[in-house]
Amino acid sequence: VLMPAGTxxxxxxxxxxxxxxxxxxxxxxxxxxxxxxxxxxxxPMGSNERLAASQMQSGQTHVLTVRHTGSLAAxxxxxxxxxxxxxxxxxxxxxxxxxxxxxxxxxxxEKVNG
Numbered sequence: 001v002l003m004p005a006g007t008x009x010x011x012x013x014x015x016x017x018x019x020x021x022x023x024x025x026x027x028x029x030x031x032x033x034x035x036x037x038x039x040x041x042x043x044p045m046g047s048n049e050r051l052a053a054s055q056m057q058s059g060q061t062h063v064l065t066v067r068h069t070g071s072l073a074a075x076x077x078x079x080x081x082x083x084x085x086x087x088x089x090x091x092x093x094x095x096x097x098x099x100x101x102x103x104x105x106x107x108x109x110e111k112v113n114g
């Protein structure tokens with residue numbers, strides 16, 4: 001997979017479920033911790049891709065691509081991606097499309113109201 005220069009133009013933050021606890025030591029639901037802030041390409045899915053995703057019932061709406069790092073390769077569907085005021089849930093595990101460890105591709109669904 002060849003990415004043209006200047007493709008990674010969006011600054012995103014990947015977050016994993018948080019380690020925050022309340023006064024009783026219980027996990028705070030809905031809290032997230034930042035893992036990394038990186039440059040990414042964000043692409044809405046085309047109509048054929050959306051059709052295929054709907055057949056798999058994933059609800060996927062966007063594809064985000066970042067440079068490969070080990071910490072981001074560990075992402076799961078429990079993580080999320082924040083871009084400005086927009087939030088994307090991760091569908092499945094990140095893909096390493098060329099198996100060369102250069103890129104990670106995240107299939108995502110844009111969340112309404114965070």
